Amino acid sequence: xxxQIFEYNGSAVVAMVGKNCFAIASDxxxxxxxxxxxxxxxxxxxxxDRVFIGxxxxxxxxxxxxQRLVFRHKLYQLREERDMKPETFASLVSAILYEKRFGPYxxxxxxxxxxxxxxPFICTMDSIGAKELAKDFVVSGTAxxxxxxxxxxxxxxxxxxxxxxxxxxxxxxxxxxxxCLSGWGGHVYVVTPTEIKERILKGRMD
Amino acid sequence: xxxxxxxxxxxxxxxxxxxxxxxxWRSHTGGFGTTLESRGSCKRNQxxxxxxxxxxxxxxxxxxxxRRYDSRTTIFSPEGRLYQVEYAMEAIGNAGSAIGIxxxxxxxxxxxxKVTSKLLQTSTSAExxxxxxxxxxxxxxxxxxxxxxxINTARVQxxxxxxxxxxxxxxxxLVQSLCDTKQGYTQFGxxxxxxxxxxxxxxxxxxxxxxxxxxxxxxxxxxxxxAVGANNQAAQSILKQxxxxxxxxxxxxxxxxxxxxxxxDSTSLTSEKLELAEVFLTPSGSVQxxxxxxxxxxxxxxxxxxxxxxxxxx
Numbered sequence: 001x002x003x004q005i006f007e008y009n010g011s012a013v014v015a016m017v018g019k020n021c022f023a024i025a026s027d028x029x030x031x032x033x034x035x036x037x038x039x040x041x042x043x044x045x046x047x048x049d050r051v052f053i054g055x056x057x058x059x060x061x062x063x064x065x066x067q068r069l070v071f072r073h074k075l076y077q078l079r080e081e082r083d084m085k086p087e088t089f090a091s092l093v094s095a096i097l098y099e100k101r102f103g104p105y106x107x108x109x110x111x112x113x114x115x116x117x118x119x120p121f122i123c124t125m126d127s128i129g130a131k132e133l134a135k136d137f138v139v140s141g142t143a144x145x146x147x148x149x150x151x152x153x154x155x156x157x158x159x160x161x162x163x164x165x166x167x168x169x170x171x172x173x174x175x176x177x178x179x180c181l182s183g184w185g186g187h188v189y190v191v192t193p194t195e196i197k198e199r200i201l202k203g204r205m206d
Numbered sequence: 207x208x209x210x211x212x213x214x215x216x217x218x219x220x221x222x223x224x225x226x227x228x229x230x231w232r233s234h235t236g237g238f239g240t241t242l243e244s245r246g247s248c249k250r251n252q253x254x255x256x257x258x259x260x261x262x263x264x265x266x267x268x269x270x271x272x273r274r275y276d277s278r279t280t281i282f283s284p285e286g287r288l289y290q291v292e293y294a295m296e297a298i299g300n301a302g303s304a305i306g307i308x309x310x311x312x313x314x315x316x317x318x319x320k321v322t323s324k325l326l327q328t329s330t331s332a333e334x335x336x337x338x339x340x341x342x343x344x345x346x347x348x349x350x351x352x353x354x355x356x357i358n359t360a361r362v363q364x365x366x367x368x369x370x371x372x373x374x375x376x377x378x379x380l381v382q383s384l385c386d387t388k389q390g391y392t393q394f395g396x397x398x399x400x401x402x403x404x405x406x407x408x409x410x411x412x413x414x415x416x417x418x419x420x421x422x423x424x425x426x427x428x429x430x431x432x433a434v435g436a437n438n439q440a441a442q443s444i445l446k447q448x449x450x451x452x453x454x455x456x457x458x459x460x461x462x463x464x465x466x467x468x469x470x471d472s473t474s475l476t477s478e479k480l481e482l483a484e485v486f487l488t489p490s491g492s493v494q495x496x497x498x499x500x501x502x503x504x505x506x507x508x509x510x511x512x513x514x515x516x517x518x519x520x
Binding site: 067068070071074075078079 | 337338339358361362365366368369372
């Protein structure tokens with residue numbers, strides 16, 4: 001069996017834009033190739049109340065990269081006495097990834113946040129920091145091809161928080177069902193200017 | 207022949223015989239004295255003075271003799287002192303004071319703002335208090351530009367620890383790490399020491415609430431109550447009398463305001479001249495660093511009766 005490093009642990013991450021809100025969701029499986037090791041692996045982490053980052057790819061880099069980003073964001077907060085805007089944060093992630101251009105972190109981040117005037121912002125990038133901004137949805141992980149299809153079909157612009165949650169959950173679950181390396185439930189965050197709603201999905205537990 | 211003496215002043219020209227006080231010889235210290243010193247008496251006097259100096263306590267006045275030992279930080283003087291470090295502490299003695307007091311349920315830091323001009327843009331950023339990490343804050347006394355460098359260093363050190371161990375850096379370790387940096391400037395590199403003293407206030411799960419004081423030499427100590435900056439000795443002596451163990455945060459804030467009102471140079475206390483911050487635990491168990499707003503400070507000053515001139519404090 002050929003070892004593909006990006007497919008070593010398995011992952012699926014998706015983010016969608018709604019009306020003054022955004023949703024970011026991931027699967028929960030952590031595997032070592034064909035063996036499932038954990039079913040509660042956290043791929044999405046909060047940077048601050050209005051910026052979330054979901055990392056797909058090699059699990060160890062997911063964790064280390066997140067820890068490095070917390071380091072940088074904490075210092076930013078202490079020096080500038082404010083939280084980072086999502087666009088700024090995306091640039092920071094891109095810069096940190098490019099620093100390791102010739103020995104990269106094997107992750108593809110998905111960044112989602114509420115910017116100024118509560119305008120939702122999403123973006124994704126490859127493992128060396130090439131940013132891709134989108135107005136509707138971004139996907140990443142081993143299930144990305146299925147996710148592209150599902151999101152394209154189910155997405156509508158300007159959805160409210162509840163409808164957005166339904167849409168992103170359906171898109172995630174149907175896509176991970178077509179991918180053997182991701183699944184075992186879902187973890188969805190729906191963020192509006194006033195609250196952060198975190199939900200666990202139970203899908204096909206395989 | 208006649209000799210002409212032109213008298214410029216009415217007093218006679220001093221002579222060695224008549225006017226011992228105004229007829230002076232250059233002495234070994236570089237100053238002036240009434241007796242002529244030979245090479246032998248010079249050496250003898252040097253020896254006596256060195257002896258006297260080592261018996262004297264640390265004082266702010268430094269004689270000319272020591273000038274040859276204070277140009278470099280990295281050498282000791284014959285009496286075993288590091289003059290540059292002591293001069294740095296002198297600089298801090300002229301800066302705005304800061305006081306820190308430990309309470310049962312938190313730590314209180316209070317600072318005197320020296321620069322209070324109407325023209326000063328009082329933005330959200332503070333002059334005396336700084337957050338180092340979520341669980342540690344510090345008050346500063348001394349040269350602000352030196353303080354900024356050290357605060358940044360402390361912040362990065364705290365984050366590096368958290369990155370490595372995925373938990374907050376214990377307060378004493380942070381203080382020690384920063385003091386190691388300060389010590390480096392007293393031993394090598396030929397650079398002057400930092401002219402800043404810090405009061406660190408923080409909480410960690412092993413030792414609870416802690417207060418540390420550090421000075422330019424890189425020495426630090428854990429304190430129940432400490433003062434740095436101008437009039438710090440007066441403040442420390444008042445604190446020694448009035449400090450009570452296990453006081454609540456409100457009682458400690460009252461004590462801090464009273465001590466500062468007594469030791470501050472200005473006649474009245476207003477909220478513009480002060481900064482007050484507290485480190486405490488929220489009911490949910492997380493550490494909070496809270497700086498009082500000017501309105502809240504004014505209310506506290508009125509409540510504890512310290513807005514009037516120092517003579518009328520209750």
